[in-house]
Amino acid sequence: MNRIDKLIGDMTLAEKLGQLTMTAAGYAVTGPVIAGDSTDAIRTGAIGNLLNLVGPGPVREMQRLAVEESRLGIPLLIGLDVIHGHRTLFPIPLAEACLFDPQAWELTACEAAKEAACDGLAMTFAPNLDVSRDPRWGRTAEGPGEDPWVGSQLAHAKVRGFQGASLASSDTLAACAKHFCAYGSVTAGREYATVDISERTLREVHLPSFVAAVEAGVAAIMPAFMDLAGVPMTANTALLRHYLRDQLGFDGVLVSDYNAIGELIRHGVAADLTAAAVLALKAGVDIDMMSDAYRCGLPVALERGLVSMAEIDVAVRRVLGLKERLGLFDDPYRRGSKIESPEAVAQRRRLARSVATRAMVLLKNDHDTLPLSDTLHRLCVIGPLADAAGEMPGCWSTCAVPEGQVSVVAGLREGLPQTRIATAPGVDIEGGDRSGIAAALELCNGADAILLCLGESATMSGEAASRAFPDLPGQQRALAEAVFERARAQRIRVTVILFSGRPLVVPWLAEKADALVAAWFLGSEAGNAISDVVTGRASPSGRTPITWPRALGQVPIFYSERPSGRPADSNDRFASKYLDTSSEPLYPFGHGLSYGRFTLANLRVTPQLVDEDGTIAISVDLTNEGKRAAEETVFLFTRDKLATVARPKLELKAVGKITLQPGETGTVNMNLRAFDLRFLGLDLAPVFEPGDVEILVGPCADRSRLLVGAVCLTAKPALKGAAQVSGPAMKR
Ligand code: GLC
Numbered sequence: 001m002n003r004i005d006k007l008i009g010d011m012t013l014a015e016k017l018g019q020l021t022m023t024a025a026g027y028a029v030t031g032p033v034i035a036g037d038s039t040d041a042i043r044t045g046a047i048g049n050l051l052n053l054v055g056p057g058p059v060r061e062m063q064r065l066a067v068e069e070s071r072l073g074i075p076l077l078i079g080l081d082v083i084h085g086h087r088t089l090f091p092i093p094l095a096e097a098c099l100f101d102p103q104a105w106e107l108t109a110c111e112a113a114k115e116a117a118c119d120g121l122a123m124t125f126a127p128n129l130d131v132s133r134d135p136r137w138g139r140t141a142e143g144p145g146e147d148p149w150v151g152s153q154l155a156h157a158k159v160r161g162f163q164g165a166s167l168a169s170s171d172t173l174a175a176c177a178k179h180f181c182a183y184g185s186v187t188a189g190r191e192y193a194t195v196d197i198s199e200r201t202l203r204e205v206h207l208p209s210f211v212a213a214v215e216a217g218v219a220a221i222m223p224a225f226m227d228l229a230g231v232p233m234t235a236n237t238a239l240l241r242h243y244l245r246d247q248l249g250f251d252g253v254l255v256s257d258y259n260a261i262g263e264l265i266r267h268g269v270a271a272d273l274t275a276a277a278v279l280a281l282k283a284g285v286d287i288d289m290m291s292d293a294y295r296c297g298l299p300v301a302l303e304r305g306l307v308s309m310a311e312i313d314v315a316v317r318r319v320l321g322l323k324e325r326l327g328l329f330d331d332p333y334r335r336g337s338k339i340e341s342p343e344a345v346a347q348r349r350r351l352a353r354s355v356a357t358r359a360m361v362l363l364k365n366d367h368d369t370l371p372l373s374d375t376l377h378r379l380c381v382i383g384p385l386a387d388a389a390g391e392m393p394g395c396w397s398t399c400a401v402p403e404g405q406v407s408v409v410a411g412l413r414e415g416l417p418q419t420r421i422a423t424a425p426g427v428d429i430e431g432g433d434r435s436g437i438a439a440a441l442e443l444c445n446g447a448d449a450i451l452l453c454l455g456e457s458a459t460m461s462g463e464a465a466s467r468a469f470p471d472l473p474g475q476q477r478a479l480a481e482a483v484f485e486r487a488r489a490q491r492i493r494v495t496v497i498l499f500s501g502r503p504l505v506v507p508w509l510a511e512k513a514d515a516l517v518a519a520w521f522l523g524s525e526a527g528n529a530i531s532d533v534v535t536g537r538a539s540p541s542g543r544t545p546i547t548w549p550r551a552l553g554q555v556p557i558f559y560s561e562r563p564s565g566r567p568a569d570s571n572d573r574f575a576s577k578y579l580d581t582s583s584e585p586l587y588p589f590g591h592g593l594s595y596g597r598f599t600l601a602n603l604r605v606t607p608q609l610v611d612e613d614g615t616i617a618i619s620v621d622l623t624n625e626g627k628r629a630a631e632e633t634v635f636l637f638t639r640d641k642l643a644t645v646a647r648p649k650l651e652l653k654a655v656g657k658i659t660l661q662p663g664e665t666g667t668v669n670m671n672l673r674a675f676d677l678r679f680l681g682l683d684l685a686p687v688f689e690p691g692d693v694e695i696l697v698g699p700c701a702d703r704s705r706l707l708v709g710a711v712c713l714t715a716k717p718a719l720k721g722a723a724q725v726s727g728p729a730m731k732r
Pocket of ligand 1: 051081125178257258463
């Protein structure tokens, strides 16, 4: 009999339910939680998992209680939201997505896991895979942006990075893909609101990244808070049990979101905690985070015959199985026993700086305003985010210490030691006080250049941070307008550094700034990375993973829309457009400038004919006609213009990158499996339809800037001697 079978045979009901319970340790160490003090509950085995416990000391003490003082000595599973770094913060996920670089995504997850495991943690509630097309929703900051292909690439990379080659290693964490699923489509961008989308959108947009996470071996998945068409995800048997477990074969742990099981009562699908516990257990949820529904409700449910001990044992087995894979039984103190060398931490900070440099998106750069001249005498850095080290990490930066964050001004002073740098906030991030604008304007007089550091605070995005007006908060517009006017009068160029957890709807700012950089929230090394870019030590290379609306009324706006029978680009009055604004975004998906100037030519697509088993080779030549070396990203889109289901105007299938010196020409080669040109047919099953498919390559999701080729998909040749079956007729 193996260890887990033996344990389950020995466990009391209370001990089993303890393994299905996760408690926020903010209560466990300092005060009573749920029922009684957690430390007692850990000693008795009534709590088997913790979250939000920080620091190797407290972690080791709680683990010791479980292992050395409880009856069965089952180790705790201790998790935390290590979303974009632990103590060393990397850019927020939406910013990191701008790299379009799975290797970098994997590396930062690997480094975050090392740092968190040193604190004794064994699980992270990440990656966040919520595809979002709505900047009103605050959690857009935590996800991969608008595109399911990017979400899938990010899922693979993050699971590999967090979990490494073995979960038993002292440097790895169990990843928890979240929030399953379609959370990014909450009604009106309002947090926790209902989601009601088509089955096709669910399968084409929101499920692919979770499929990728399961393929990558993700250890856990967290259902989302919200209901999907009236069925709360925490009780969604169809998607949790029948789809995730039965169809995809996911046999990892399902951990509820914070109190989500208890909230089934407020959703209106459970009369009480017992009913809520039954719904969640039957749906396949193994761990109850913070609602205590399992500990309080399942004993009653057992008595009433609403659940069986066998169903409880299945969940307990999955939780104990994860603890065994993590090596917690063999060595519960393996994580938290190592102190990292200063060089390891320094190396991590260098990585954070490099990734932050690459996460910035240069949205506009008129008159080559950037990079700043290296003979700059006087630089004026204005705005509430100019000297705001504490805001730089962004949302979900639980363990960031203020002294470990680099502000814009600090980074510039380090990067421009010969330059006189004057700074003033002018206004607060929020609030109505304009009294500081005059002093800020005085500083601008006679400056060689002005940097305007504007945007949101770190807490204005992330969880519970929906905004009905996702633009510049407070009196920042008043400050900006005044600075633009003063600068114009003195012919001083103004660069805006824009901090946000979402695309802000600021067309007026984009119009008036000479240069505009989307800095999102760049993490611990933000100031140094911004200094590297504005001084030209590094060329910006980030590309936006989400469309920037020109007006909030356009939302949801995304590149992969279906064409409509009256496309917006027709001159007909009766077309899919607005009376009062353009249908085009302010900046399209994939947009981003660099200090190079790239031209594309010679798109080659071979072979011209390919069946479902074939691979299509796509090549394109790029030339850097600019004055500086830079990295360029090219996107490979497809367009299936005639199918049994209307296909999107563009579908992203691959990304290529190349760094070129001024005047240099190079070739980007990408491969596309014909198999990946399948789509969901009328019955939502994958189909491969012969016919022509456009292949489009270029710098962003703007068709007018793409080189267009084509390939003809053919039906596979019938096997010799096999009965001739009538495959789908050639579509063209
Ligand atoms: C929060 C979030 C979830 C997080 C969990 C634990 O409410 O929805 O993303 O992992 O609770 O902090």
